[in-house]
Amino acid sequence: MAGGYLGKILNVELSAGSLTTEALDETVAREYIGGYGVGARLLYDRVAAGVDPLGPDNILGFMTGPLTGTPALIGSRFVVFGKSPKTHTWGDANCGGHFGPHLKFAGFDGVLLSGIADKPVYLFINEGRAELRDAAHLWGKNVAQLEETLKAEHGKDIQIASIGTAGEQRSLMSCIITDGGRAAGRSGLGAVMGAKKLKAVVVSGALKVPVADEEGLNALRREYLDQPGGFYSSLRDYGTCAGTASAARSGDSPVRNWGGAGPVDFPRERAEKISDDSVVALQKRRYGCWRCPISCGGWVRVGEGKYALSATEDSIGHKPEYETLWALGTNLLNDNLKSIVKANEICDQYGLDTISVGATIAFAMECYEQGVISTQETGGLALTWGNDEAIVALAGQIARREGFGDVLADGVKVAAQKIGRGAERYAIHVCGEELPGHDPRFIPALATTYLMDATPGRHTQGGAWPPPGIKVRGTKMKYVYEGQAKDHYKIMTSMHVVNAAGLCMFGYLVYHLELIPKQLTAVTGWDCSLDDLWEIGKRIGTMRHVFNLREGHNPLTRNVPRRMVGEPPLQEGRLKGITIDYETMRRELLELLDWDVHTTIPSEESIRRLGMEFLLQDLPNFHVPVV
Ligand code: SF4
CATH class of the missing domain: 1.10.599.10 (Aldehyde Ferredoxin Oxidoreductase Protein, subunit A, domain 3)
Structure with missing residues (x-):
């Protein structure tokens, strides 16, 4: 097998509780590399057309790439994939953190899970050995509690990919979380994991990923570390929160559920409260995915007040990314940063995609503004634009499928169908996937x-943002x-x-x-x-x-x-x-x-x-x- 691969895929049939190891076909690896490339090739043969995405015949895959877990620069990622219950198309979601490299250190390039377990389980993989374990004591736990429990049982060096209770309840906005808050966010794949009654995948081990030319790879790392381009410094110093305010000004960020105009509805002085230095002021320390020299992530602390973070004892949570600041801020005309940090914590803990949750609240706010719904439906919540208390309360209700939150918990398309009365006019989605925070009227x-x-409805698949080395026509055109x-x-x-x-x-x-x-x-x-x-x-x-x-x-x-x-x-x-x-x-x-x-x-x-x-x-x- 070529370097970069462990050469093994773990197949888990959850209905029967059987686990088998399959050799990764080198030709497939060469032609599709890994990640969702190998994933799509394998699932094409193994998932029949028309399967129920939440049924036993859908396969949920976790797949690394050959650079994951090697000294290659920025080789920290893995991809989750399967047929999406949200769009009924191919679904995938890329995720960073530490899980991907450690899946390889535990002995596998990827895991494919089919069937449905008859009771909640988690998958434990340790240096080539794997077993399904009872997850009765984990079911019902949110991410921080679950990670704490599993680390108490298996030691602090394990890495975990898990669902919160939103995934257990098959919310179509649910995602898969690693590192306490890094999300494989889109396509509703948390619901697939929940439907399979799989609470977590836990990986442990210290196997080495083979590298064909280790010396050459290290030399490349040293050489390119010294020549970062693009927006390296803003990523390093701020993370993706940099530019939240300027995106609201330029028109890149949709506002008011895509119906407003940035500088008019969310003027500069308000947008700056949820951007750049305002966000970094809450940051306690920077954070990076596995061996990443950029380290664009961060831990923020809100220790007091109505939006104090509560998932950890020290009131620490993940720094919100641009998409989160847009979805729970700009698009809702919400300039209360701490409320966004709190709603972000709710999404991380319950395992929800922040883009979809914010977009769904925006939909509800416009329905409220237009008189399609009232406080009667919302249980008394006044869903006015920028009402930060209502935003945090509604995020919690969505996460728990409580009250009006249950109407919204599967995203805007389903919510519009449930509400009726013309609500679909305000549901901004493509095939059920809520749109992210980049406006084609700004980037056609x-x-x-x-x-x-x-x-x-995916913004990370081309159309914008060429890397150094790809020349495009330029913004004038x-x-x-x-x-x-x-x-x-x-x-x-x-x-x-x-x-x-x-x-x-x-x-x-x-x-x-x-x-x-x-x-x-x-x-x-x-x-x-x-x-x-x-x-x-x-x-x-x-x-x-x-x-x-x-x-x-x-x-x-x-x-x-x-x-x-x-x-x-x-x-x-x-x-x-x-x-x-x-x-x-x-x-x-x-x-x-x-x-x-x-x-x-x-x-x-x-x-x-x-x-x-x-x-x-x-x-x-x-x-x-x-x-
Ligand atoms: S820390 Fe940021 S730049 Fe580095 S791998 Fe993670 S997401 Fe990418």
């Missing part, structure tokens, strides 16, 4: 990403819709490689792109060029997409939130008058990929070019709507 190419990536596909393709394809290799997107934005093939060559021993990686990225993108096609999902049929594309355009603010021509961008991307512009089915030739002939017999059998 993101419309393509939200509408076309295999995971609907961003509203020229023709000719965007080439740039989109490059960023999208490189992101597939990042997610497959075990890398972090922020690190990818800091170090030159050429570092990826160099590190992969040093770790695996394969000769990886940038050209090879473009091909692999395209293959991975095709694999995720074909998973959806087999489900009968044509992304051209996705709902398009009108506000997202400026229909009608805003009447004020920086984005005044802008309407996005997403159809041109979408069509040109399909043409570039050589996918049919009506069905999105890849051409036979494109499949052959990527060496994916195994798909050719399946493609004619897909029942995909023609648009």
Whole structure:
């Protein structure tokens, strides 16, 4: 087996309680690298079309990449994947922290879990040995209590990926948490884990990840450590909270449930209260994922007052990321930072995606403003914009499925269906996934990403933010819709490689792109060029997409939130008058990929070019709507 891999996947069939070890096929590893690349390839063979995402036949996977847990720069990540119960498409979520590397130190590149346990269990993996253990004493616990209990039982060196009670209750906004608050956040995969009655995966061990050229890899690390680019210093000094205020000003951050205009509805002096220095003022110490030289995370403390943190004795919690500050702040016109930190703690502890929770509260606030709901439905909560007490209270109700929180606990699409009375007008989502905090009216190419990536409504899959080493047309051309596909393709394809290799997107934005093939060559021993990686990225993108096609999902049929594309355009603010021509961008991307512009089915030739002939017999059998 090539370097970077332990060469083993653990298969766990929860209904039978059986565990088997499978050799990782080196050809699959070479063609799909790892992470969601290998994940999509394996699940295509193992998960039949049409399975219930919350049923026994869905597979929940945890997969590292070859760079995870090696001295490679920013090699700390793993990906969780499966069919999403939220969008009924391919679902995945990338996560940092320490779990990914330690899964490899425990002896496996990945774990695939099928079936449903007959009682709550957790999976314990220790240096190649694995067993299912009774989780009766853990079920009902939230993340901090669970981590404390498991560390008391197994020692403090274990790493844990777990669900809070939101996942147990199958909230479609639930996620999987590591390190007390780092989330594999999107696609509702916490609900899949909860449905399987799997409370946690616990890993322990000190096995070494083999590296083909250790000396060369260490030399690369030293060389590139000295030449960070991109927004390294702002990430190091602030984390992703840097720029929350400027994003509200520029129009990057949607405000008022995507219906408002940043500088008008959430002016500078308010936005600065939840950004940059204001956030860092609460920070007690910085925090990084495994061996990350950037360390963009942090621990904040709120020890007193109505928003005092309570999950730990010392009132410490994770520093909110940009997306959290946007979702629970900017988009709700909430400038009370401590309330955001508190709501973030609730989400971390119960295991909820902060983007979705914030977006769902925004939806509820607009329903309240428009008279679709009143205090009768909300149990007395006045859901007025910026009402920080109501935001924290509602986040708690959502987390516990309590009162009106139960109506909202599965996100805006389900909530709008439950409420009726025209509420769907205010539900901003694509295929059930709430949109993140980057507005296509400001970065038009993101419309393509939200509408076309295999995971609907995802902002980290291309369309924006090229790393050093990828040249794009530049922001002056961003509203020229023709000719965007080439740039989109490059960023999208490189992101597939990042997610497959075990890398972090922020690190990818800091170090030159050429570092990826160099590190992969040093770790695996394969000769990886940038050209090879473009091909692999395209293959991975095709694999995720074909998973959806087999489900009968044509992304051209996705709902398009009108506000997202400026229909009608805003009447004020920086984005005044802008309407996005997403159809041109979408069509040109399909043409570039050589996918049919009506069905999105890849051409036979494109499949052959990527060496994916195994798909050719399946493609004619897909029942995909023609648009
Ligand atoms: S840049 Fe931040 S998110 Fe990425 S690996 Fe480093 S600490 Fe983790």
